[in-house]
Amino acid sequence: RGNDNEHLGGFHLGSLRRLNSSVPQVAPSRCCSLLQRAPAPQHSAIRVCQNRPVGSLLLGVANDLRRRLEATEFPDLGAMMEGYARAAAEHARAEFHRELDFSADSIDALDDLLVLVGESPEVDLDFEVRLWGSYLGEVLRRRYAGTWEMTQYPGGAVAVPAVEVRGSRLFPLLKVYRRLTAGEEDDLRAFFAMVTERLGSPARVN
Numbered sequence: 001r002g003n004d005n006e007h008l009g010g011f012h013l014g015s016l017r018r019l020n021s022s023v024p025q026v027a028p029s030r031c032c033s034l035l036q037r038a039p040a041p042q043h044s045a046i047r048v049c050q051n052r053p054v055g056s057l058l059l060g061v062a063n064d065l066r067r068r069l070e071a072t073e074f075p076d077l078g079a080m081m082e083g084y085a086r087a088a089a090e091h092a093r094a095e096f097h098r099e100l101d102f103s104a105d106s107i108d109a110l111d112d113l114l115v116l117v118g119e120s121p122e123v124d125l126d127f128e129v130r131l132w133g134s135y136l137g138e139v140l141r142r143r144y145a146g147t148w149e150m151t152q153y154p155g156g157a158v159a160v161p162a163v164e165v166r167g168s169r170l171f172p173l174l175k176v177y178r179r180l181t182a183g184e185e186d187d188l189r190a191f192f193a194m195v196t197e198r199l200g201s202p203a204r205v206n
Contacts, residue, residue: 059122061095066127078148081141081161084134091131102139104192110136111179111188118180125180133173136188137163140170140195145203166199 069087074080089100096116098109110132117128140146146165153160153171163170178186 062124062127065091077150077161081134081148082138084131085138088131088135100135102142106139107188107192114176114179128180129173129177133176136176137172140172143202144199168199170195
């Protein structure tokens with residue numbers, strides 16, 4: 001039996017074919033293209049009108065954000081995940097009026113936000129997982145001075161983004177996927193509490 005501490009999160013990758021297709025195994029030199037899929041479908045320009053559902057407006061904004069991020073060249077995986085995380089914080093503030101400041105307390109706001117995202121009938125699951133999973137991962141990476149890496153999830157066939165910290169590997173994108181698809185049984189508060197209990201005190205930053 002391996003070290004349980006290496007696989008915090010408790011997810012199963014077998015059903016994540018769509019997420020898998022967005023994170024192909026590539027050489028480190030091509031990190032700028034990781035997590036990118038085919039361009040998002042074209043949507044008409046957003047017009048604020050009484051006849052258009054709020055969900056459609058948010059989807060339009062998310063599509064614009066997706067195109068902007070996927071057009072950005074990132075020097076490496078860490079820079080890309082941080083870029084997505086910062087975009088998530090800006091998106092949360094502008095569209096959901098939630099403050100995501102990369103603190104431990106922001107996990108509550110993130111979990112509440114994912115409930116809203118998951119309830120939308122027009123959700124781009126692939127992009128939402130990348131966006132909010134990057135934020136969750138950045139909170140953990142900063143708290144414990146960890147690093148992003150592409151690694152194969154136990155039982156999976158492809159490499160996915162993970163946060164390596166103190167000998168453990170965390171899979172925040174998979175956790176967000178589970179939160180969006182499985183509901184409250186995979187809430188982020190319990191996950192974050194479990195991780196912090198097992199990893200201990202935050203890293204000291206000079």
